[in-house]
Amino acid sequence: MSQHTRRTFLTTTGTVLGGIAVGSTVTAATRTERFIVRTRERRTPSAVEVVHEMPGVDVAVVRGSESAVAESAAVEAYAPDVEVDVDLPAPSDAAPTVEETSVGDEPGYGLQWDKQDLDVADAHRVTEGEGSRVTVIDTGVAAGHPDLTVNEELSRNFTGDGFGAATPAGGYHGTHVAGIVGASDDGGGVIGTAPATELVDCRVFSPASSASFGDILAAVVYSAAIGADAANLSLGAYPVPRRGFGSFYGKVLNSVMTYANSRGTLLVAAAGNDGADLQHDGNVVSLPNEGAQGFSVAATGPIGFGWDAADESPPQSPAFYTNYGTNAVDLAAPGGDAHLGAIGSGVPYYLDLVFNTIAEPIYETDEDGDVTGIDDVEYTYSWLAGTSMAAPQVAGAVALLRSEYPDLNANQVASRLRRVAEVPDGYDKSYYGAGYLNVVDAL
Structure with a gap:
């Protein structure tokens, strides 16, 4: 099936396919009791409850009446806070078959085509990311997963839902993302790009699978405040109009992202899974990846890794769902692909997705179905695909660079990653920006 045919299928369905997140929506003005405000001279608004102060920027999130x-x-x-609803894929229900021996010490390394293609084993001869720090702004990172080491003291819950931090209260997605960044080199499961980096959970999703834009902004500012080398944002909203409320949100996001970048935190963001040409999409914008100083990552993936596909393609080929645009995307990185015709046919198409850590919460609910607590968490491994999986490949690379070259600032790290990247022969530059992630040459 050609890339064009698959992209046409994507844009007409907007659904979830076997581990692949397809489509996202933004619902504006639904948080009528919460507002994002630009403050005068960093003053604190009175007569309202301040939900998030953001030291260093003239932005706050408040709760109260619009008149106040x-x-x-x-x-x-000011403008109403925005809820971002995303179509989160279900982890593949295929049972992991972990090879007993592999190139790396991890028993699951044989399933990690992404790490093999990036040659992280060679990069780890230089550094595994010691001394670096990456925040994961997502659904929550499970500190209890045996393959992850999470700084629970620094981790924060920005949602106010009472379910804590360093827990996958918002779902499995953040744990998978965190594993791609920094799953431990402990011989027990899979490997991350920077296995020695310090992971910090910044949870912005609640069990309802929605995130407030204001919580995301606060998590970005917090990432900068704790000296994170990278903040991974495998989330987003598209399309957001450039006019009206969209203009306000864009200006606020730009100020927050510029501040974080100036503090040395590179903001690595998923380009999105809408199959959209971000450079020629009219008067709309994709947030946060098109915000100022955002480092936008498109997704690539193989067809036919570990199974016989009639139209095989290499790991560097563009994924059917990825957003693109030469000047809208900074890099492409492994995010997984899928042969849509193979789904449901009995072949192991899921091997072309990204294999890593998963933590699935088992929720307690009341008679209305509302979540009241987390009864248990199941820790395992599974396959997912999306630009959500491509961004943390880059965040891990940032951690390696800052470990080896701690004096580089965020712009210098970004420049180095772009400089060594190349567009694969025979492929359209619009899917790659500067090119395909090259971890080894960056080091």
Whole structure:
């Protein structure tokens, strides 16, 4: 099936396919009790509850009546907080078959085509990311997973839902992302790009699978405050109009991202799974990856890894769902692909997705179906695909670079990654930006 045919299928369905996140939506003005405000001279608004202060930027998230916000002398401009709803894929229900021996010490390394193609084993001869720090702004990172080491003291829950931090309360997605960044080199499962980096959970999703834009902004500022070398944002909203509220959200995001970048935190963001040409998509924008100083990552993946496909393609080929655009994307990295015609046919198509850590919460619910707690968590491994899986490949590479070259600032790290990247022969540059992630040459 050609890339064009698969992309046409994507844009007409907007659904979830076997471990692949397809499509995302943004619902504006639904948080009528919460507002994002631009403050005057970093003053604190009165007569409202301040949910998130953001030291260093003239932005805050408040709760209260719109009239109280509008009448506050400390408020220069405001807009309702936004809820971002994403179509999260279910982990593949295929049973992992872990090879007993592999090139690396991890028993699951044989299933990690992404790490093999990036040659992380060679990169780890230089550094495994010691002394670096990466925040994962996502559904939550499970500190209890045996293949992850999470700084629980620094981890934060930005949702206010009471379910804590360093836990997958918002779902399995963040744990998978964290494993791609930094699954431990302990011989017990899989390997991350930077297995010695310090992982910090910044949870912005609740069990309802939605995130407030204001919580995401606060998590970015916090990432900079704790000196994170990279903040991974495998989330997003598209399309967001450039006018009206969209203009306000874009300006606020730009100020927050510029601040974080100036503090040395590179913001690595998923380009999105809408199959959209971000460079020629009219008067709309994809957030946060098209925000100022955002490092946008498109996804690639193989067809036919470990199974016989009639139209095999290499790991560097563009994934059917990825957003693209020469000047809208900085790099491409392994995110997984799928032969849509193979899904449901009995062949192991899922081997072309990205294999890594999973933590699935078992929720306690009341008679109305609302989540009241987490009864247990199941820790395992599974396959997912999306630009969500491509971004943490780059965040891990940032951790390796900052470990080896701690004096580089965020812009210098980004420049180095772009400089060594190349567009694979025979492929369209619009899917790669500067090119395909090259971890070894970057080091």
